[in-house]
Amino acid sequence: MTALTADHVSRSLGSSQILKDVSLTVDLGERVGLIGANGSGKSTLARILAGIEAPDGGTVSQRRGLRTMLLSQEPELDPEMTVFQAAESGLAHWRDATLRFEAIAQLIEQAPSDRDALLHEQSELATLIETLGGWDPRHRIQSFLDRLGLTRPGDLVATLSGGERRRVALARLLVAAPDIAILDEPTNHLDADTVAWLEDWIMREFRGAMIIITHDRYLLDRAVTRIVELDLGGVRSYPGRYRDYLALRAERLAQEARVEARLVNTMRREQEWLSRGPAARTTKQQARIQRAQELSETIVSGRRDVVKVNLEGAVAKGGKRILEFRGVSLSLGGREMFRDLDLILTPGERIGVVGPNGAGKTSLLKLILGELTPTKGEVVVGLNTKVAYFDQTRGSVDLNLSVLDHFTGEGDRVRVGDKWIEPHAWLDRFGFDGARQRQKAAMLSGGERARLALALLLRGEANLILMDEPTNDLDLSTLAVLEEFLLDWPGTAIVVSHDRYFLDQVATSILSFEGDGEVVHDRGDWDAHREARDQRREARKAAARGPARNADMRRTTSPDIKVVKALTPPEVKELEALPTKIDAAEAEVARLDALLASPGFYASSSRDVVSETMAASDAARRQVEALMARWEALELRRSSR
Structure with missing residues (x-):
């Protein structure tokens, strides 16, 4: 449906048409x-689809009711509201339904x-109210705030950081x-961890349409x-997940490359004919001239700007020890952020830093x-270590400056590691062509500003880069470039x-x-750390259960406590059959999840069938x-005998 x-x-924005005939x-x-x-x-299309911004042409419609x-990147919230009140404002529809x-x-x-x-309308309203969280949804509000790390629901929105305001807006939605x-x-x-929770919520709890x-x-x-x-201003749809999209x-693209190769060969032949001189162009061959021009325009319009950041030589030489933490502890405002951290960072290491918001990263x-300054211990920076920070x-x-103006104060060259490069050439490495270099930074998208910040960061002689959430606002192609750079770069990085x-x-x-001031250093990537x-x-958990279980065992041997009842023969049979039943039930969950993850299911099924399958x-x-x-209950009784 x-x-x-x-x-x-x-x-169009200014002279640039960013959306062209999008359906x-x-x-x-x-x-x-x-x-x-x-x-x-993307954000412009999102605002148009949400009805916040009008298109220059075309229409957007949604099903009645x-x-x-x-959820925008810069959400609007009432600064005089508390965090809880701002999240609660999402209940406007629920409030209208309960009043009716x-x-x-x-x-x-x-x-x-x-x-x-x-009575019929009241019945439908009762169903809607249950869908929207039941008759007392306040517990759901607090649950969402807790999951999103918003632990002070009484704080005013006006006092929050940009990231906190976005989390409040997400809770509201x-x-x-x-x-x-x-x-x-x-x-x-x-x-x-919160992103993983949000994934689960989207897959298991959300029943509407989502972009x-x-x-x-x-x-x-x-x-x-x-x-x-x-x-290129239009949209292409790919069924399935991200891995399916990549394939x-x-x-x-391989097909387009073959088509473009044929176009290039055709255009080369047409240009060779055009170059034969005036005689070749005086025999009613204006159609061939027009055709050559159209071929050229087709090839140019079909090409995409691929950002390839070439950072060869963009690192200064450092010593064998880049950085060392010696028993470092830090407390802020009476709260212990972490304690007794020992860490030695050597050339070429790339440390990822993870943890809840506000943990101290x-x-x-x-x-x-x-x-x-550490509360305890010592941070020792290597003698030849030069640090750059990406906040x-x-x-x-x-x-207020153009992209190029960020570098004009440095003369006609930019120092990158042990080399000097012209500012135009340096910015070109980050995907800024001549026109983009003249643009004001205020006109750039969030990802383009991030690329500019990277260009500013990597000038000079840094061999240790500190990055705080560098992937925010980057598109997928620029993310791939950043990953390539970090993998190839001989310098060292600490990345939150x-x-x-x-x-x-x-x-x-x-x-x-x-949590509780504990910081653990795991070798390997995210998957290795997660395991x-x-x-x-x-x-x-096992250590916490141990003392309690020992106490339970002591209580069961006390003459004042009734001994755990042995399993009856039917319960023994039931216990033996349960693993098979559990396997079958888990297989059914996997089958239904696979069905719900299939885009073809939604295209070929009615809304009732979709709802029934989700239920x-x-x-x-x-x-x-x-x-x-x-x-677990039966197994515990059997093992306690």
Whole structure:
């Protein structure tokens, strides 16, 4: 069932047309990943689809009665509201429904002639209220705030950082549960564990249509059912997940390369004919001249600017020991951020730093920069270590200057490692052509500003780079470039990031902030760290259960306590059969999940079938949980004998 349709939408900003004849249909139950290069118009299209901005041409329509909500990169919130009140404002639709329900109840008491119609409407409202969180949704609000790391619900919105405001806006959308949700970079300013939770919520809880603009490739590969790529002002749709998109796009580009090769050969022959001189052009061959011009335009218009950051020589020579933490502890405002950290950083290492928001990751970088002083211990920076810092705010970018003006104060050359390069050539390495170099930074997209900040960062003689959430706002192609750079660069890096795919690509080890002042250093990438972390958590749970279980065993041997009852023969048979039943129930969950993850399912199924399948998936999960609980209860009784 179609939820939203864009028909031949176009939009220009200044002299640039960024959307050209865009047509897109999104069905209820679909989760569409919208991707494209920085500056391609993804956020503009999101605002048009949400009805916030009007297109220059074309139309956008949605199914009557559906509610659409946009999570923008710069959300508007009432600064006088508290965090809880701002999140609660997402309940406007729920509040309208409950007020109408109460009004109908009063009307029914008056025995009106349209009583049956009122009862029917009241029944539909009751179903809607349950869908929106039940009769008392306040507990859901607090739950969402807790999951998003917003632990001070009484704080005013005016006092929050930009990242905190985005999380409040995300909580508001989750509370609202709209029919059509449009999320513009929802994972920015979330830690990796929270992103994983959001993935689960999208897959298991959200029942409407969703459009997600994101650079998070794990989110694209797990949570979406279709990829739509915004390219050269138009859109291309690819069924399936991110991995399917990569394969299908590679096939398409290979085909386009073959077509372009044929066009180039044809154009070369036409140009050779044109070069034969005036005689060849006086024999009614104007059509061939026109054809050559059209071929040239076709080839030029079909080419894409691919950002390739060439950073050869962009690192100064350093010593054998870049950085060392010796028993470092840090407390801020009476709160212990971390304690007794020992760490030695050597050339070529790339350490990924992960942990919840507010755990102290940015404070760690500020200790290295000398902006904070350790409460205990010592931070030793190597004698030949030269540090460069890439902060979350891209503070090195001056919005009042043009891209090129950021470098004009340095003369006619820029120092990069042990080399001197012209500013034009240096910026060209970061995908800024002549026209882009003359643009004001204020006119750049978020990702383009990030590229400019990288260009500013990597000049000079740095051999240790500190990066605080560098993947925020970068498009997928620039992310690949950044990963390539970090893999090839002989320097050293400490990178705070929530991007799990990025960490899997570049990290040689992970520094994990695990709460209560504990910081653990795991060798390997994100996946290796996640496995080690899960093992630590299980060990802690087992250790916590140990004393309690010993106490339980002591109590069962006390003469005042009844001994655990032995299993009956039917219970023994039940216990023996449970593993098979659990396997079958888990297989049913996997089958239904695969069905719900298939884009073809939504295209060929009615809304009722989709809803029934989603309900069956939830029931299957509850069945697994019930069987597991029964197995644990019986197994505990058997092992206690």
